[in-house]
Amino acid sequence: MGRVIEANELTKRYGATTAVDRLTFTVRPGHVTGFLGPNGAGKSTTLRVILGLNDPSSGTVTVDGQPFRGRPRGLRHVGALLDAHDVHGGRSARSHLSALAHSNGLPRRRVDEVLEEVGLTTAARRRIGGFSLGMKQRLGIAAALLGDPPVLLFDEPLNGLDPEGVLWVRGLFHRLAAEGRTVLVSSHLMREVEHTAQQLIVIGRGELIAAESLAEFAAHGTRLTVTVRTPEVARLTSVLTKEGAAVRGEADGSCTVTGMGADRIGELAFHSRVLLHELAPRSASLEEAFMGLTADSVEYSAGDAR
Template identity: 65%
Template sequence: MIDVSAVTKRYGRRTAVDDLSFTVRPGVVTGFLGPNGAGKSTTLRVILGLDAPDAGGTTVCGVPFASLPRGLRHAGALLDAQQVHGGRTARAHLAALARSNGLPARRVAEVLGEVGLDEAAGRRVGGFSLGMKQRLGVAAALLGDPPVLLFDEPFNGMDPEGVRWLRRLFRHLAAEGRTVFLSSHLMSEMESTAEELIVIGRGRLVAAEPLRAFAARAPRTGVVVGAVRAGELAGPLTAAGAAVTAEGGERLVVTGLPAARIGALALEHGIGLHELTTRTASLEEAFMELTADRVEYPARAAR
């Protein structure tokens, strides 16, 4: 478990994290979302003891991470896949981490196999693609077989096979009862991977809830109705309290009534339907709606 309690972190006059509190539970993949400059990376660094907070504190498995000897046994992290000595081989990099954390040498081969880098183990990291470096970073995070795992933008540079592998890995780790905390700007991947969300903006908490509940907070876009006599259906729908917008000759977009009620009205008036689809907001739409006033570097609208 990860606990963040009333954390504030400043860099000069700029407040990166502002009285932030949340808990990341084991057994589920928890996504960490926020606009650029929201304080996500700073929060992860504070959790791992790399930056000291100006106020508040964090714990990993009930104690400050910096106080834990041989930290890789307690928490593994991938914060920046590029921060690896380019002159070392993948095997040498992991072997050094294993020795410094009192881990058995066999773990190096095990995690290299787990992330698909067996054949690249003897190559220098400087020649790796970004996707390969991401895999090496995941291997380092898994090295100590820890109960807590943190990943910052792990999908960057991954090809489709790598993205699919990561999704499965994160779900598997959570199913084993581990705490999996995942930061990403790729909403489609977060929507496919995370079950819980922590959302921040300008260093403050916006939401801490299941992904489905967060997406449901955005306005729904209505029910798409397809009917041969769509124009005849508009009147009864409006009379029942719905707002109706025509979308092509045979389609309507209806808000204010559920799909079941729309179907019942169509049947009552003898109008056959060939489409009745509820549109709901995607995670991206919900995120944009609920963090619109928390964007630190808003761009002007495209011309």
């Protein structure tokens, strides 16, 4: 059922700012793909170009082999949640979805079906302006599902959801992917998608950093580090760096050592008569792997070039 999204050397510039820089990736059906990067990395810009809301400066992006822009009754082909706040606050949830259904040639029954699916049936006649952010997110997801499309794009869909809502969304995404749809979920937080996505596309400063499975990405987090506490930080640092280790002081007074195991650190400290209060090896988390790979991009800010 799903269709492939393909970007080839996709670039988008706004004046002197390059928001998306020669991105090449493929999003395939049958699993959830996480689209990750710090704020300002170019994620939202990429989604808007996929949807034809912005033209690329160069390169191409296609859905099922052709640009999405210009397709009649677009909600039958691609459903998207880009901004939960981008709705008319004076309308009711049902009237908002009914207008979308009418403009896309969809049967009216789909309105009630998707309202029930996202848990908004009892709020169907309420004005959207009185909705919480979590309710607006659910309404946005309902709009994306309205045309029963094979391709679905979600930008920061977990914002404002309570824990129950987060679990519901994760389950929904898994089900949609299991049905053979192409599901792309954008976020700036690794922990938001690590329990949802099977594939990852990671960008920073508009450039591709990684395009691989979650398991492959997790391998970046297997770097072993050792936490050390000692009253003789300077002496230990000198001893360890001479042997090729890297030592970083932490705010709590401890040191983080990379490039050397705990056993070897203990041996060198013993022979150098350096007193140790703690020696604790640990593996970096998936979140730390993500932060490490995107560290150079976090400070990037060029307007609102998300």
